[in-house]
Amino acid sequence: MLFERVISEGLAHNSYLVASAGRAAVIDPRRDVDIYAETAARHELAITHIFETHRNEDYVSGSLELQDRCGAEIYHGHQTAFAFGNPVHENDTFTLGSLELEVLETPGHTEESISLVLRDREVSDRPFMVFCGDTLFAGEIGRTDFYGPERKAEMAAKIHDSIRNKILPLGDGVIVCPAHGSGSVCGGEIADHPFTTAGYERVTNPRLALDRETFIRNREAESPYLPPYFRQMEMQNLNGAPLLHRVPDLRPLSITEVNRFRKSGCQILDIRSPTSFGAGHIPGSISVWRDGIPAFMGWFFDYDRPVVIVDDFNLALEKVIPHLVRLGYDTIAGYPAGGFPAWSKAGQEIATVPTCSVGQLRDRLETTTPFLLDVRDIRNRNAVGHIRGARHIYIGELPGRLDEVPRDEPVFVYCDAGFKGSLAASILSLHHYHNVTNVLGGMSGWKQAGFRIEH
Numbered sequence: 001m002l003f004e005r006v007i008s009e010g011l012a013h014n015s016y017l018v019a020s021a022g023r024a025a026v027i028d029p030r031r032d033v034d035i036y037a038e039t040a041a042r043h044e045l046a047i048t049h050i051f052e053t054h055r056n057e058d059y060v061s062g063s064l065e066l067q068d069r070c071g072a073e074i075y076h077g078h079q080t081a082f083a084f085g086n087p088v089h090e091n092d093t094f095t096l097g098s099l100e101l102e103v104l105e106t107p108g109h110t111e112e113s114i115s116l117v118l119r120d121r122e123v124s125d126r127p128f129m130v131f132c133g134d135t136l137f138a139g140e141i142g143r144t145d146f147y148g149p150e151r152k153a154e155m156a157a158k159i160h161d162s163i164r165n166k167i168l169p170l171g172d173g174v175i176v177c178p179a180h181g182s183g184s185v186c187g188g189e190i191a192d193h194p195f196t197t198a199g200y201e202r203v204t205n206p207r208l209a210l211d212r213e214t215f216i217r218n219r220e221a222e223s224p225y226l227p228p229y230f231r232q233m234e235m236q237n238l239n240g241a242p243l244l245h246r247v248p249d250l251r252p253l254s255i256t257e258v259n260r261f262r263k264s265g266c267q268i269l270d271i272r273s274p275t276s277f278g279a280g281h282i283p284g285s286i287s288v289w290r291d292g293i294p295a296f297m298g299w300f301f302d303y304d305r306p307v308v309i310v311d312d313f314n315l316a317l318e319k320v321i322p323h324l325v326r327l328g329y330d331t332i333a334g335y336p337a338g339g340f341p342a343w344s345k346a347g348q349e350i351a352t353v354p355t356c357s358v359g360q361l362r363d364r365l366e367t368t369t370p371f372l373l374d375v376r377d378i379r380n381r382n383a384v385g386h387i388r389g390a391r392h393i394y395i396g397e398l399p400g401r402l403d404e405v406p407r408d409e410p411v412f413v414y415c416d417a418g419f420k421g422s423l424a425a426s427i428l429s430l431h432h433y434h435n436v437t438n439v440l441g442g443m444s445g446w447k448q449a450g451f452r453i454e455h
Contacts, residue, residue, distance in 0.1 A: 001099060001120055002043055003129075005177070006035055010294030010323055011059050012184040016131060016177055017047075018118060021097025025049035026072070027116060027131045028179050029062035032247050032322050036062075037069055049094055051101070052076040052085070053133025054113040055237045057146065057230040058185055060328045064240050077105065077112030083239045088114065098122035104166045108159020109134040109142035109186075115167060117174075127170040129177055130198070136163050137178045139191030141207045144219055145226070156219035160212055168208075172199025185295065188224060188379070225377075225396055229298030229327065236328055247325055250309070250317050251334035255346045258282075258308060258336050266306040266333060269297070271320060272340065274422035274438060275355065276312060282343060283351040285310060287426040289419050293323040296423060299396040306333035314339045353425045354437040358445040361412055365389075370410040375424045376443065380416060384443055385453035387414065395420045398427055407433060414439035414446070 002019040008030050016027040017039055024045040026036050040047050047070040050063050054077065063074045064084060075094075078087030092103040102117040118129040134142035141163065144155040167176070175197055182192040202208060210218065253261070262268070262284065270277055270285040277287040288296050301307065307329060311317065314335055324332060336343055344350060356364075364370060365387075374386050375395040386392065393401050395415070405411060411428065413436060415421040421438040428436045439445075447453060 002045070004039055006030070007181070008059070008322075008326060010291065011326060012181045012190070013059055013326075014177070014179055014181060015062075018099060018101075019043065019045045019096060020099040020120075022046060023048045023096040025051060025094070025096055025101060026066060027051045027177075028053055028056070028133065029066050031060045031062040031065055031241065031244065031326050033062045033066040033069055034247075036066060040070070046070070047072045049096070049101075050074045051114075051116055051131070052082075052237075053115065053131060053135075053179060054110045055080060055082070055234055056134075056179075057233050058227075059326045060233060060241045061237045065243055065245075068243055068245070077114040079105075079107065080110070080112035080238065104130075104162075106132065106135045106159075106162035106166055108144055108155055108157075108162050110146065113142075113162070115162075117170060127174045129175045130167060130170055131177045131179075132167055133179045134186050135159060135178075136167055136176055136201060136205075137180060137184075137187045137190045138176070138182075138193040138196040138201070139205055140187040140189050141205075143186055143224055145222065145224060146230075152220045153216050156216045157212070160215050163208065164212075168198050168202050170198055172197060172202065174198045176201060185225070185227065188222075225394060227298050227396060232298075232303060232328060241328060242330060244325065244330075247321055248332065250321060250332065252314075252337035253308065253334040254337060255343065255348060257334075258343070259348075261306055261308055261333050264306075266308050267301050268308050268310060269293075269301070270310045270340075270426070272310070272312055274418045274440060276340070277422050277426070278353040278355040278438060280344060280350040280352055281340070281426075282310060283349055284430060285351075285426060286430065287353075287422040289422070290320060292419060292423070293320065294327065296395070296420075297324070297329070298327050300399070300423075300427065301329065303328060303331070306331045308333050309335045310340055310343075311335065312339050312341065351429065353422065353429060355418075355440050356412070356437050358439060358441045358449050358451065361387075361414075361439050361446075362449070362451050364412070370412050371406050373405060373411055373413040373424065374443075375413060375415050375420050380443075384447065385455045386443070387446060388452065388454045390414070395424050398424055399431075402428075402431055405433070409435070411436045412439055413437070415442045417442045417444050
C-alpha cells in the first residue's frame with residue numbers, strides 16, 4: 001500500500017493519494033495537479049479513481065484537471081447535481097489491488113458530503129483509514145452554515161449524526177484523514193495535529209463532548225465569516241473549472257504596459273511587506289502579503305479584471321502563482337519587470353500610507369481622539385482584548401461597512417501585527433480615505449509594550 005498526503009500551504013488543504021497493485025486513487029485534488037502525476041510516475045502507478053468528498057468552497061477542485069491528465073473517473077456524492085463525474089451512494093465500494101474504499105454518506109457540512117473508508121483486505125477486514133472531507137477535523141468539525149440561517153439546526157443535526165453514527169463507530173484506532181488542517185477557514189479551531197484518530201477525537205474533541213441538543217444550539221448561535229469568493233468556488237466546483245493544462249508562467253510587463261492595464265481598470269496585487277507598501281506603492285494597489293494571499297485575496301479581488309502582481313525584486317514569483325490558480329484567478333496579466341524599484345525609477349506616480357509604532361499611537365491617544373479601527377478576527381479580539389475606544393470591523397467586512405469609518409478625521413488602523421492593517425489601509429485608500437495610518441506591530445506590539453488592554 002502507498003499513502004501520500006499533499007498539503008497546500010495557505011489554504012491548509014489536504015489531498016491524498018492511495019495505491020496498491022499499480023492502481024491509485026486521488027481524494028480531493030487541488031487544481032495544480034502535477035504533484036499527483038509525478039507521484040504516480042515515480043511509483044509506476046496508474047491513477048484510475050478521483051474522489052470529491054464534497055463540493056469545496058475555499059479552493060478550485062482539480063478533479064477535471066487531473067482527469068484530463070490521466071483519464072481517471074471522477075466520483076462524488078449523489079445529493080448534489082454536479083455537471084461532471086459519477087454519483088456514488090452509501091456502501092458503494094471501489095477496489096485498488098488489496099485496498100477497498102467504501103462510501104459513507106456523511107451530510108452536514110454540505111448535503112452531498114461523503115466519507116471514504118479504506119480497508120486493506122490483505123491485512124484485515126477492519127477499517128484502517130477514513131477520508132472524511134470537511135466533516136471531522138482534528139479538534140473541530142466542519143462548518144454547517146452554508147445553507148443559510150434557516151437550515152443551521154438541520155445541518156448541525158446532520159453533521160452530528162454523521163460523526164456519531166458513521167465515523168466514530170468505525171473504531172477508535174481508525175486514522176482520520178480530513179481535507180483541512182490548522183488555519184483553514186472551513187473550521188474554527190482546527191488543532192495543529194498532523195494526524196488524528198476516531199478514538200482520539202471521541203475523547204478530546206470539545207465539539208463531541210456535547211450532547212446532541214446542546215451541539216445543535218451552539219451551532220445555531222455561531223456566525224463564522226463567509227468570504228464572498230466561496231460562492232465562486234462552489235459554482236466552479238459544481239460546473240467544472242476551466243482546464244489549465246499547466247500552471248501559467250508570469251509575463252514581465254513594461255511600465256507602459258502596466259499603465260495600459262491600469263487605465264483599463266486592472267487590479268493591482270502588492271505582495272510586499274507593510275513597511276515597503278507604506279513607503280511607496282502604485283496608486284490603487286491592494287496590499288496582501290505573500291502568505292496572506294490564500295486567506296484574503298478572495299475577499300477583495302474580482303474574477304473578471306486582470307491582476308498585476310507587484311513585488312520589490314520579483315523573487316520566487318513562481319511560488320505565488322499556485323495560490324492564485326487554486327483560488328480560480330485565471331486573469332493574471334503579469335508583473336512589472338524590475339519590480340517596484342523600476343516603477344519608481346521611471347518617475348511614475350507613487351502613493352504612500354503613513355505608519356506608526358504602538359508607542360507613537362499611545363502618545364497620540366493621550367492627547368487626541370483619532371478614529372481607531374481594529375480589523376482583527378473577532379475571536380482574536382475577544383481572546384486578547386483591544387485598545388480602549390477601538391471600533392471593530394473585521395478586515396473582510398470592511399468594504400461593506402465603510403459608512404462606519406469617518407472620512408473627515410484621522411483613522412488609525414491596527415490588527416495582530418500590521419499585515420492586515422496594511423491591507424485595511426489600502427482598501428480605505430482605494431475608497432478615497434486620505435488620512436489613514438497603519439499601526440506597525442499591531443496588538444502584539446501593544447501587548448509586548450505593556451500598554452493598557454481592554455476586555
